[in-house]
Each structure stands twice: as structure tokens, then as C-alpha cells.
Amino acid sequence: MEIDKRILELREVLNYHSHKYYVEDAPEISDFEYDALYRELEKLEEERPDLITPDSPTQRVGDKPLEGFKKVLHAVQMQSLSDVFSREELLAFDRRVREAIGDNTEYVVEKKIDGLSVSLIYENGVFTRGATRGDGLVGEDVTQNLKTIKSIPLKLKKQLPLLEVRGEVFISKKDFIRINEEQESAGQQLFANPRNAAAGSLRQLDPKVANLRKLDIFIFNIQRIEGESLETHSDTLDFLKELGFKVSPGYKVCQDINAVWDEINRIGDERGDIGFEIDGAVVKVNSLSHREVLGSTIKTPRWAVAYKYPAEVKETVVTKIWVN
Numbered sequence: 001m002e003i004d005k006r007i008l009e010l011r012e013v014l015n016y017h018s019h020k021y022y023v024e025d026a027p028e029i030s031d032f033e034y035d036a037l038y039r040e041l042e043k044l045e046e047e048r049p050d051l052i053t054p055d056s057p058t059q060r061v062g063d064k065p066l067e068g069f070k071k072v073l074h075a076v077q078m079q080s081l082s083d084v085f086s087r088e089e090l091l092a093f094d095r096r097v098r099e100a101i102g103d104n105t106e107y108v109v110e111k112k113i114d115g116l117s118v119s120l121i122y123e124n125g126v127f128t129r130g131a132t133r134g135d136g137l138v139g140e141d142v143t144q145n146l147k148t149i150k151s152i153p154l155k156l157k158k159q160l161p162l163l164e165v166r167g168e169v170f171i172s173k174k175d176f177i178r179i180n181e182e183q184e185s186a187g188q189q190l191f192a193n194p195r196n197a198a199a200g201s202l203r204q205l206d207p208k209v210a211n212l213r214k215l216d217i218f219i220f221n222i223q224r225i226e227g228e229s230l231e232t233h234s235d236t237l238d239f240l241k242e243l244g245f246k247v248s249p250g251y252k253v254c255q256d257i258n259a260v261w262d263e264i265n266r267i268g269d270e271r272g273d274i275g276f277e278i279d280g281a282v283v284k285v286n287s288l289s290h291r292e293v294l295g296s297t298i299k300t301p302r303w304a305v306a307y308k309y310p311a312e313v314k315e316t317v318v319t320k321i322w323v324n
């Protein structure tokens with residue numbers, strides 16, 4: 001087969017298997033088989049560097065550290081959430097929503113991943129820029145570190161002219177433990193929690209270091225989109241899944257605030273058993289047109305709240321005091 005056809009075939013096959021492994025957690029081939037195909041692509045791209053494309057899996061880990069991070073302006077503000085800490089406050093939120101848009105409100109409840117928010121821009125279906133939330137208007141360009149996250153598709157299944165999505169970057173509980181063991185054996189500062197480890201890793205200037213930290217991400221919002229129109233948030237999450245993203249795990253559509261409260265308690269009960277840290281549950285009005293009616297304050301939407309769980313009692317990380 002000609003080299004250009006083989007390179008195209010390998011790129012598609014490798015991206016397919018990467019999606020099965022990192023997004024669906026349902027690998028179809030062994031790591032050994034994947035690595036053999038990957039090495040074949042690397043060799044062919046060495047022969048024909050003119051055929052390398054930005055969505056090739058070989059382009060995920062850059063080889064030169066950055067001097068610093070460029071500031072970027074978010075075209076759409078990355079809002080923050082107002083917190084509620086009790087059932088009474090949750091009911092007050094529901095009353096305000098129903099006063100504004102009537103009683104047939106549907107909510108979506110998602111786990112609140114305890115990581116850091118980023119936005120990803122795709123132009124003509126290709127990942128072109130990723131940035132931290134920053135203050136919601138100005139963030140930092142961390143594109144090359146985000147490319148190391150294998151569950152971020154470098155090319156979408158649909159070629160939309162423009163798509164900007166938002167997600168939460170996190171490090172799993174088990175990778176957090178591994179990283180701190182590595183930090184300790186390297187005589188480096190330990191990270192206090194997975195959120196700090198994710199933030200520190202995303203702000204690594206050297207993408208090879210970021211790549212070792214095994215960052216991951218859940219996508220939960222469309223910031224901007226051209227070429228598709230959606231009615232509800234649950235449709236949005238399903239659409240994002242079709243495009244190849246890893247979306248909020250186990251989100252639930254609830255018909256009223258009592259069902260929301262039950263879901264909040266169910267998530268709270270399973271918190272210790274899931275592989276990543278959550279610090280709450282996010283409650284969002286499902287209808288996008290209802291959201292328009294409710295609007296937002298300067299920084300937070302009136303159509304969503306974060307219910308925060310009491311901080312878990314956890315063993316603190318003992319920082320070693322070196323006694324000479």
C-alpha cells in the first residue's frame with residue numbers, strides 16, 4: 001500500500017483504539033498491538049514528515065518546554081457556580097427557578113469533579129486551543145499539556161465549523177498516590193490533594209512532565225457552537241459523547257427538586273467508592289431556553305447551583321521534616 005494511504009489508515013485506527021481505551025474504558029486490542037501500530041506510524045512519519053497532521057496520535061506530546069504560558073481571552077465567559085450547603089438552600093433555589101419559568105422544570109444533576117476548569121476550542125473538527133479558566137475572562141494557553149490527555153479527541157467525529165467546550169481536568173485518586181510517591185522519592189514537594197496535583201501538572205512548562213502525570217478530563221458544557229442547535233443540557237451531553245468526548249459520568253435528569261435531593265444523597269453515599277475526587281453535585285436547569293430566561297449574575301448562572309458536601313475526614317499528608 002502506498003505510504004500516504006498507510007499513514008492515514010494507521011492514524012484512524014490508532015485514534016479509534018485510543019478512544020475505546022481512554023474514553024469508553026473498553027479496549028479492543030492489547031497495549032502491545034497498539035504500540036506496534038504506533039511505532040509503525042512513527043517510522044512512516046519519519047520518512048514522510050510532510051504527511052504529519054495535528055490530529056496524529058504522535059503529535060500529543062511536544063518535545064520542547066515552553067518559556068511561559070500565553071494569556072488568552074475567553075470569547076465566552078467561563079462562569080463559576082454559586083454554592084448551596086443544605087436542603088433548605090436547595091429548595092430556595094428551586095423556588096426562584098419556578099417563579100421565573102413555571103413548575104415544569106427539569107433538572108440535570110452531575111458529580112462536581114474536584115479539578116480545574118478548562119476550555120477546548122475545535123475549528124473544523126480539529127483541536128486548536130485549550131486554556132485554563134483563570135478569572136473566567138482571561139486564562140492561560142495550556143494547549144500542549146492538554147494534548148497529552150488521551151481522552152481529549154484531537155479530531156471530532158463531526159466536522160463542525162466551530163465548537164468550544166468546557167470540562168474539568170483531574171487526576172484520579174490512584175494516580176495521585178503514585179505521583180506523590182514519585183515526588184517523595186525525587187525529594188520534591190508533595191501535592192496536598194489531587195486538585196493541586198492536577199493544577200500543578202497542567203502548568204508544567206515541559207509537556208513530557210505533564211504527560212507523565214496522566215491527567216484526565218470530563219467535558220460538561222458547550223461554550224460556543226456553530227453548525228448544530230440543541231434544546232436541553234442532557235441532549236448536549238449526549239451530543240458531546242457522540243463527538244468523542246468523555247462527558248460527566250452518570251449524570252441524571254430529574255423531574256423535580258425532590259428527585260434532585262435523592263440523587264445528591266445517592267452521589268454523596270458513593271463518593272468514597274469512585275476513582276476521582278468530587279466536592280459536590282451540580283444541579284442545572286435542563287432546558288436551554290429556560291436558562292436564557294433565568295440569565296446570570298456577573299459571575300454565576302441563575303440556572304445552576306453546586307451543592308457542596310461536608311469535607312471528608314481524610315488522613316492528612318504528613319510532610320516529612322528532615323532532621324539533620
Ligand SMILES: NC(=O)c1cnc(OC2CCCC2)nc1N
Nearest residue numbers: 079110111112113168220221282
Ligand atoms: N466541576 C464540575 O464538575 C463542574 C463545574 N462546572 C459546571 O458547570 C459550569 C458550566 C456553567 C456554570 C458552571 N459543571 C460541572 N459538572
